[in-house]
Amino acid sequence: MSIENFIPVNTLCIHYKMEQSFFGTLSEMGLIEIQIIDKTPYIHQDSLYEVEKMIRMHKDLEVNLEGIDVVLNLLQKIDSLKKEIHTVRNRLRLYEN
Numbered sequence: 480m481s482i483e484n485f486i487p488v489n490t491l492c493i494h495y496k497m498e499q500s501f502f503g504t505l506s507e508m509g510l511i512e513i514q515i516i517d518k519t520p521y522i523h524q525d526s527l528y529e530v531e532k533m534i535r536m537h538k539d540l541e542v543n544l545e546g547i548d549v550v551l552n553l554l555q556k557i558d559s560l561k562k563e564i565h566t567v568r569n570r571l572r573l574y575e576n
Contacts (some may be wrong), residue, residue: 510533
């Protein structure tokens with residue numbers, strides 16, 4: 480497997496000044512996916528935005544890991560409801576015209 484689109488977890492730990500156990504726990508909770516390539520854990524670069532969001536919640540807002548899980552689930556629910564409202568509005572416009 481090519482590692483050009485992956486970032487080593489150790490690099491993230493150094494850059495964000497986080498413990499490797501933080502990323503391991505996020506993976507165990509199903510919040511991120513860690514790929515093991517040549518005995519080294521990596522995170523895909525596409526999930527970096529979500530990882531940074533979790534780190535900011537943990538460090539800046541002092542939200543624990545369980546709280547991060549709850550917040551992310553609520554944000555997903557909000558996005559889903561926004562899409563549903565958008566769809567309903569579009570259907571309503573069809574009937575109004």
